[in-house]
Amino acid sequence: MPKTIPKDSVGIVTPQCLHFDEPLTLRSGKVIASYDLMVETYGTLNAAKSNAILICHALSGDHHAAGYHTDADGKPGWWDTCIGPGKPIDTSQFFVVCLNNLGGCAGSTGPTSLNPETGTFYGPDFPVVTVRDWVNSQLRLMHRLGIAQWAAVIGGSLGGMQVMRWSVSYPEKVRHAIMIAVAPKLSAQNIAFNEVARQSITADPNFHNGRYLEHGTYPKKGVMLARMVGHITYLSDSAMREKFGKSVDDPANPAITNPSIKSNFGRDLRSGKLSFGLDTDFQVESYLHYQGERFSERFDANTYLLMTKALDYFDPSVDYEGDLARTFANSNCRFLLISFSSDWRFPPERTREIVDALLEARKPVSYLEIEADQGHDAFLLPVPRYMEALTTYLQRVSDEVNSQGAKS
Amino acid sequence: MPKTIPKDSVGIVTPQCLHFDEPLTLRSGKVIASYDLMVETYGTLNAAKSNAILICHALSGDHHAAGYHTDADGKPGWWDTCIGPGKPIDTSQFFVVCLNNLGGCAGSTGPTSLNPETGTFYGPDFPVVTVRDWVNSQLRLMHRLGIAQWAAVIGGSLGGMQVMRWSVSYPEKVRHAIMIAVAPKLSAQNIAFNEVARQSITADPNFHNGRYLEHGTYPKKGVMLARMVGHITYLSDSAMREKFGKSVDDPANPAITNPSIKSNFGRDLRSGKLSFGLDTDFQVESYLHYQGERFSERFDANTYLLMTKALDYFDPSVDYEGDLARTFANSNCRFLLISFSSDWRFPPERTREIVDALLEARKPVSYLEIEADQGHDAFLLPVPRYMEALTTYLQRVSDEVNSQGAKS
Numbered sequence: 001m002p003k004t005i006p007k008d009s010v011g012i013v014t015p016q017c018l019h020f021d022e023p024l025t026l027r028s029g030k031v032i033a034s035y036d037l038m039v040e041t042y043g044t045l046n047a048a049k050s051n052a053i054l055i056c057h058a059l060s061g062d063h064h065a066a067g068y069h070t071d072a073d074g075k076p077g078w079w080d081t082c083i084g085p086g087k088p089i090d091t092s093q094f095f096v097v098c099l100n101n102l103g104g105c106a107g108s109t110g111p112t113s114l115n116p117e118t119g120t121f122y123g124p125d126f127p128v129v130t131v132r133d134w135v136n137s138q139l140r141l142m143h144r145l146g147i148a149q150w151a152a153v154i155g156g157s158l159g160g161m162q163v164m165r166w167s168v169s170y171p172e173k174v175r176h177a178i179m180i181a182v183a184p185k186l187s188a189q190n191i192a193f194n195e196v197a198r199q200s201i202t203a204d205p206n207f208h209n210g211r212y213l214e215h216g217t218y219p220k221k222g223v224m225l226a227r228m229v230g231h232i233t234y235l236s237d238s239a240m241r242e243k244f245g246k247s248v249d250d251p252a253n254p255a256i257t258n259p260s261i262k263s264n265f266g267r268d269l270r271s272g273k274l275s276f277g278l279d280t281d282f283q284v285e286s287y288l289h290y291q292g293e294r295f296s297e298r299f300d301a302n303t304y305l306l307m308t309k310a311l312d313y314f315d316p317s318v319d320y321e322g323d324l325a326r327t328f329a330n331s332n333c334r335f336l337l338i339s340f341s342s343d344w345r346f347p348p349e350r351t352r353e354i355v356d357a358l359l360e361a362r363k364p365v366s367y368l369e370i371e372a373d374q375g376h377d378a379f380l381l382p383v384p385r386y387m388e389a390l391t392t393y394l395q396r397v398s399d400e401v402n403s404q405g406a407k408s
Numbered sequence: 409m410p411k412t413i414p415k416d417s418v419g420i421v422t423p424q425c426l427h428f429d430e431p432l433t434l435r436s437g438k439v440i441a442s443y444d445l446m447v448e449t450y451g452t453l454n455a456a457k458s459n460a461i462l463i464c465h466a467l468s469g470d471h472h473a474a475g476y477h478t479d480a481d482g483k484p485g486w487w488d489t490c491i492g493p494g495k496p497i498d499t500s501q502f503f504v505v506c507l508n509n510l511g512g513c514a515g516s517t518g519p520t521s522l523n524p525e526t527g528t529f530y531g532p533d534f535p536v537v538t539v540r541d542w543v544n545s546q547l548r549l550m551h552r553l554g555i556a557q558w559a560a561v562i563g564g565s566l567g568g569m570q571v572m573r574w575s576v577s578y579p580e581k582v583r584h585a586i587m588i589a590v591a592p593k594l595s596a597q598n599i600a601f602n603e604v605a606r607q608s609i610t611a612d613p614n615f616h617n618g619r620y621l622e623h624g625t626y627p628k629k630g631v632m633l634a635r636m637v638g639h640i641t642y643l644s645d646s647a648m649r650e651k652f653g654k655s656v657d658d659p660a661n662p663a664i665t666n667p668s669i670k671s672n673f674g675r676d677l678r679s680g681k682l683s684f685g686l687d688t689d690f691q692v693e694s695y696l697h698y699q700g701e702r703f704s705e706r707f708d709a710n711t712y713l714l715m716t717k718a719l720d721y722f723d724p725s726v727d728y729e730g731d732l733a734r735t736f737a738n739s740n741c742r743f744l745l746i747s748f749s750s751d752w753r754f755p756p757e758r759t760r761e762i763v764d765a766l767l768e769a770r771k772p773v774s775y776l777e778i779e780a781d782q783g784h785d786a787f788l789l790p791v792p793r794y795m796e797a798l799t800t801y802l803q804r805v806s807d808e809v810n811s812q813g814a815k816s
Contacts, residue, residue, distance in 0.1 A: 028684035128684040188648035188692040192640045195693040196633060198686065203629045205613045221611045225604060229637065232600045240596035274721060276436035276536040278606065278713060281720065284596040285603040305686060312689065313682060344752075 038107030056155030062106035111302035124210025224292035236375030324357035446515030464563030470514035519710035532618025564787035605634035632700035644783030732765035
C-alpha cells in the first residue's frame with residue numbers, strides 16, 4: 001500500500017468500459033457482433049486533439065498501464081515507470097490512452113465474457129484475433145475519442161507489433177511509431193516456445209477443451225507451466241545468473257524475503273543441502289514456480305492461447321510477398337526502434353531487419369540498441385539510457401504538437 | 409532396413425548385461441545393493457589392454473552407440489557417425505565400451521526394474537544418481553573388463569560431464585579426456601528448462617507420483633512436453649529457421665515425407681492457410697510434436713527426471729569451494745575440449761571456463777571451437793571439421809598406444 005502516492009504518478013485512475021455496437025469482421029472471416037473495450041486514459045486531451053498517445057500492451061498486459069486504482073493498491077500499472085507527469089511519456093504534455101485488447105481477460109470482451117448467442121461463456125468459441133484485428137478495434141476507439149491522428153503509438157514486444165500494423169494499415173493516423181523489443185515476425189524458435197506453452201495448457205485435465213469455466217475448474221498447472229516457459233525467454237541467461245547465482249542466505253535477494261515462497265526456496269549446490277529428490281534445489285526453480293503461480297491466479301487460459309496465436313500469426317509482409325520494405329511503402333510516420341543487447345527472444349538483429357526495411361523504403365527512422373542485461377524484460381524496466389532516449393524523443397514530439405497548436 | 413550393412417559400420421552387435429553384486433553407495437548416502445549394467449563393446453581389446461575407450465552417453469542415450477542389433481534395424485546406434493572402422497573413433501584401432509547408465513531405461517537397473525526389496529517396480533523409489541555415482545559404477549565395469557587405464561574417455565553434453573568427473577576422481581585411470589559441448593555446471597537458465605520439463609511430467613495425471621507402471625498408465629503427454637522443451641534447446645535459432653523457414657510444399661523437407669506426420673503438418677504463413685484455431689499452423693510445431701511423441705514411446709518418465717537432476721547437480725568444483733582450477737589440480741590426463749558456435753545450451757564461453765581452469769592448473773589442454781549451425785545437437789552430427797579434429801586427435805592416441813605396446 002503506498003502511504004502517499006508518488007508525485008510523479010498519474011494518481012488514482014478509473015478504467016472505463018466502452019461498448020461498441022458495430023460488428024467487427026476479423027481476419028479469420030468471423031464477425032464479433034458487438035464488444036466492450038476496457039480503457040484507461042491519463043493526462044488531458046488538448047483542444048486540437050493532437051496530443052494523444054496510444055499505448056499497446058504485450059502478451060500479459062492490460063489497460064492499467066499507470067497509476068493506482070485505489071489508495072490501497074500495492075502496485076501501480078504495468079508501465080508506471082514510463083508514464084506520468086515528468087516521466088518519459090509525460091502526462092503533463094500528452095493524453096495517454098491504453099486499452100485491454102479484444103480477447104483479453106481484464107474486462108474487454110474475451111473468452112471469459114458471456115457469448116450473447118449461447119448465453120454462456122465464450123471460452124474456446126471466442127474467435128482467434130490477430131494484431132490487425134486489434135488495430136482495427138483500436139481505430140474505433142480512436143474515433144470514439146474524437147482523435148484524428150495519434151501523436152504517437154507506442155508498444156513493446158507484441159505491443160510493438162501493433163505499432164507496426166498501425167503504421168502500415170493507417171499511415172495517415174500515426175505521426176510517430178515507437179516500437180520496442182520487437183521483431184518483424186516470430187522465428188521458428190519463438191513459435192516453438194509458444195506451442196509448448198499451448199500444449200501445457202491444453203494437456204491440463206482441468207482444461208476441458210477450453211470449457212473449464214462451465215466445469216467450474218481452471219487449468220492452473222498448465223497456465224503455470226506455460227508462464228514458466230515464457231518467463232525463461234523473457235530473462236537473459238546472464239540476468240538469471242545475476243539473480244540466482246547467490247546462495248539462499250543472501251538477504252539481498254528479494255525473492256527470499258517473499259513469504260509466499262516456501263522455506264525450501266533457495267537451496268543451492270553451494271549450501272551442500274541437496275534434496276536428492278524432486279524437491280526444488282535451486283532458487284531459480286522456486287522463483288519460476290512463484291511467478292507461474294501468481295500469473296495463473298490472474299490470467300485466463302483461453303486468453304493466453306489467443307495471445308500466443310496472435311504472436312505466431314503476425315507478419316505484415318504477408319500482403320507484400322514477404323517484402324518488408326514494400327510493406328512500409330505507404331507509411332507516413334517517423335519511426336523510433338529500440339532493442340536491448342541481451343534480449344534473446346527478439347534480439348537486436350531482428351529489430352534491425354525492420355530498420356533495414358524502413359531505410360530501404362526511405363522512411364525516417366531512428367534506432368537505438370541499449371546495452372542492458374535484463375533480456376526481453378528490459379522493455380518494462382527503467383533502464384536509464386532507454387528512459388533518456390524515450391524522454392528526448394517524446395520531448396521533440398511534444399514540441400511538434402505545441403508548435404502545431406501555435407500555428408492553428 | 410539397411411539392405412547391406414555399410415563397410416564402415418561395426419556391423420551387428422549384441423549388448424551384454426553385466427551383473428554387479430557389490431553394494432554401491434551413492435552420493436545421496438543411499439545404497440544400491442546390486443545392479444545390472446547393459447554394455448556394448450566394439451573392436452578388440454589388445455593384449456596390453458591399453459586401447460580401451462569409454463563412451464559416456466548424454467541425457468537420452470544408452471549403450472547402443474554404434475552398429476545394428478539385427479539385419480532389420482532401420483537405424484544404427486546413436487553415435488554411429490563417429491564409431492566404426494576408419495571412423496574418428498576407429499574400432500580397428502580401439503576397443504570401445506559404451507554402457508547404459510544406472511537409472512537408465514535401456515536395460516541397466518533403473519526405475520523400470522524390479523526393486524528386490526518390494527518385489528515391484530522401483531519407479532520413484534529409485535534413488536537419485538549423480539554423475540559421480542555413474543563414474544563409480546563405470547569404474548567397476550572397468551575392473552570387470554580388466555582394464556587398468558582408459559586410453560580415452562569421451563562424451564558430449566552430460567556425457568562430457570562424466571568425462572570431467574573421471575579426470576578429477578580417477579586421475580591415474582584416464583590418459584585422454586575428450587569433452588564435447590560441455591559446461592562446468594548448469595546455468596540458472598539450464599536448470600530452469602530442466603525444471604519445466606520435470607513439472608510437465610509430474611503434472612501429467614497419468615504420472616501417479618511416479619507409480620504409473622503399477623497403475624498401468626504412462627505420462628505420455630508430460631514426457632512429450634518435456635522433450636519438446638528440451639528439443640528447442642538442442643537446436644539453434646538459425647538451424648530452426650533453416651529447417652522450417654520453407655513452406656509445406658518443399659519436398660526437400662524430410663519431415664514432410666514422414667507418413668506419421670498428419671496432413672496438416674506444414675501449414676505456413678506464406679501459404680495463407682491459417683487455421684485460426686489451435687491446430688498446428690507451422691512446420692516447427694508438427695516437428696516438435698513428432699519428436700516428442702517418438703521420444704515418449706521409448707523413454708521412461710522417471711529416468712528422464714533422474715537424468716535432469718544429475719545434470720542440475722553436476723558441479724565438480726563443489727569439493728573445492730567453487731575453484732575449478734583447484735578441482736583439476738590432481739588430474740593427470742591430456743584434455744581435448746570441443747564446442748560449437750551456435751550451441752546456446754552449453755555455449756563456447758561455458759566450455760572456455762573449463763579450458764581456462766585447466767590452463768590455470770597447468771594441465772595439457774587442446775580446445776577447438778567449431779563453426780556449426782546445428783546448435784547443441786551438433787555434437788551428434790558428422791560436422792566435417794569436428795570429425796577431422798577427432799580423427800586427428802585419436803590417431804595420435806592410437807600411435808601412443810601402439811608405441812607403448814612396442815616398448816612393453
